Amino acid sequence: MLRSLTVSLCQRAQPLICLTSRYCSSIPAENKLTVNALYNLSVDVSKIRKLKAWVLHHHPAYVMETAALLRDLGASRPVVARVLELHPEAILCRPEHLEAQKELWMSVCASQRDLVGIIEKFPASFFTSPCHLDSQRANVIFFQSLGLNKRIVAKLMASAPQSFSRSVKQNQEMIKTLQKTYLELGGNETSLKVWLQKLLSQNPYMLMKPPEALQNNLMFLQDRGFTSIELLQLLSKLKGFVTEVQPESMGLSLGYSQKILGCTETELRQIVLKCPALLYYSVPILADRFEGLLSAGISLQQIMGTPTVMELTTQIVQYRIQKLRTHGYDIRTGSLDVLSGTKKDFEISFGKLYPRRERPLFNPVAPLRTDE
Structure with a gap:
């Protein structure tokens, strides 16, 4: 018979509960205190049983203490129940650790209301292992030292918690590489902080990439003829694509696009500057x-x-073309500007082409209501 594996959570060995008789002859009983406490909080325990049943078998659990902390932050009863349903591991964190997390997060959140909003959307980012607390604190201090505002730091912690759980030295290396690259490509010190804030807020997972990925991709683009100014423009598109792709894949995509469009290298570079998605x-x-x-x-x-029309999926393109066609707009002879952009951009452009007529205040054809 195989031994039960264990994982650590909140500084305790957490047994993985065997849910079939294939490996285990019996299933440990659920913690009745935990189950009853969750029921009292209107938590849908069936959801937890379906997805993370092992939590219900653990001793000890801190259901009421976790709920009390959330309520103290201003969370409503439905929010508390929703958080515990989405991330039931929260009840396994010791109260003293949650207090430490609360103190840390409030150093970057404008209000307790903001923190509740983060916990509701990213519960796993708040309910982390105590072994990461020192790294989290060090990283918060580091990012604040860069002059990044609290909102950006809080967003980074919420959406990319792994980058705060690892060594601050690793983040320092990536940030230094980004700063150095920006300045070497012609950026100035004055706009460096704003550029860095936008870049990280758009793609916080950039921090998890090795600095070499950025350097290799920029070298590839330089070899394709992009100038320093053009590279800075690409780097400032705020999607962080320069760390998400590899030279090999970019080469294939560029080669295919050039073949289809039948354009020159110079023309292709100008197209890419308009639409880095290529x-x-x-x-x-x-x-x-x-x-x-x-x-x-x-x-x-x-x-x-x-x-930029290439940024749209085929389904979206077909829908927009059909909507324009029903109003007599021929996309084959008209501008594609009305077609591209976000949903909001399209609705604005469409509204300018075909403004809605205001409904008259009085309709002389409509029958008058009279008292019988």
């Missing part, structure tokens, strides 16, 4: 989107003029 979309995705546009009667020349 760098990180895979060849199958590019093929599907080119085919969708061309089958709708859109020309390659139109795509080259408004390459």
